[in-house]
Amino acid sequence: MASTATGEEVPNKRVVLKYYVTGFPSADAMEVLTGTASLAVPPGSSVMVVKNLYISCDPYMRDRMTKHERPSYVPEFVLGETLVNFGVCKVIASGHSDYKVGDLVWGVTGWEEYTLVTEPESFFKIHHPELPLSYYTGVLGMPGLTAWAGFFQVGKPKKGEYVFVSAASGAVGQLVGQLAKLTGCYVVGSAGSDEKVNLLKNKFGFDEAFNYKKEADLDATLRRYFPEGIDIYFESVGGPTLEAVLENMRPHGRIPACGMISQYNLEEKHGVRNIFQVVAKRLRMEGLLVFDYYSDYYKFEEEMAGYLKEGKISYVEDIAEGLEEAPAALIGLFTGRNVGKQLVAVARE
Structure with missing residues (x-):
């Protein structure tokens, strides 16, 4: 049954693009302002008001901070309006029959304390509140679904295959490597510091890892770690890394x-x-957007929650307060x- 809270106005901090x-980019491009928010929904509407508990920081947001001559795959942010991205929320008021006050949900919300959600059907209910709610910005949210769908549905791994993961300590990469190990693959990751390399090998169970900033010749590095070549490259970096990987892919390799991220800030x-290596080696390189796999979300949530509870998957977060x-x-x-995984705690529950 639909439900509503009182119609009080409350202070509402929000982040806008200047x-x-x-x-x-610089942090100066953004500004934190304080306005007000209503905690009521209009009578007869199907919208809801949520209190934002955690918001996610994701690399694709950089693309939305630039004005494009040609439309991008996601629209740019509107100057002066609240930034939006994935977040974990608590329902404060609801006119939608599927949501009631107190429900915990995740979806695309505002970078603010309270958000009026006009499309509640785009949100997912949280079925495992016994796990850290912050996980729904990462391992149990968009990055987790990206890793799971990208590796299994695009990468189509087989036991014993050779897997390389770039940006391997990030929100998606750390999960891809662990899913590959659970599948019985040999996994190597690259990261940008010795601390992150140690994390990959000692916490996430990668077979090998290296600090790409210390490698003068990435092609030689990959030949050293993959003398028989790479079957699956999970691509998050692009640029010179992709060039080097193409030289080291095995025939019929896959690149989800x-x-x-190396390209986002380049003019x-x-x-x-x-790129001819794609032809010569009969490679399949396929881009993925997580929205295409939303229909699989609850199947993914149950599988990943099981891995977490069984201790088969570890996850590391970097939380700003x-x-x-x-x-x-x-x-x-x-x-x-x-x-x-980088996220921001707006209001811990």
Whole structure:
């Protein structure tokens, strides 16, 4: 049954974009403002009001901070309006029959304390509140579904195959490596610091890992770790890394591509010069957007929650406290400042 809260107005901090970004972004492009929010829904409507508990920082948000001459796969943010991204929320008021006050949900919400959600049907109910709610910005949310769908449905792994994961300590990469190990694959990851390399090998169980910043010749590095070549490359970086990987792929290899973070801040993108390897080795490179796999979400949630409870999957988070820290937390993704999944605690429950 639909339910509503009182119609009181409350203070509402929010993060807005001040100007469109070219090149490397700065936290100064964003601003934290304070306005008000109503905790009621209009009579007869099917909207809901949520209190945001955790918000997610994700690399794709960089694309939304630039004004594009041609439309991108997601629209750019509107200057002066609240930024939006995935978050974990508690329902405060609801006119929708599927949601009641007190429900815990996750979906695309505002970078603010309270959000009026006009499309509640785009949200998912949280079925495992006994696990950390913050996990629904990561391992049990969009990054987790991305890793699971990208690896299994696009990568189509087989036991004994050789898997390389770039950005391997990030929100998606750390899960891809562990899912590959559960499948019986040999897994190597790359990351940008010795601390992250140790995390990959000692916490996430990767067979090998290396700090790409210390490798002068990435092609030689990959030949060293994969003398027989790579069957699956989970692509999150692009640029020179992708070039080097193409030289080291095995025939009929697969490349699920979920991001290319090395390219997001470049005004002129890096052109991959050896793309003919896709032809010569009969490779399959396929991009994935997590929205295409939403129909599989609850199946994924049950499987991943089981792995977490059984101790088969570990997850590392980097939590910034308070909306005031959200701009710096987002920008930190592009310098590798975060260790694990970057998120912001807005109001812990």
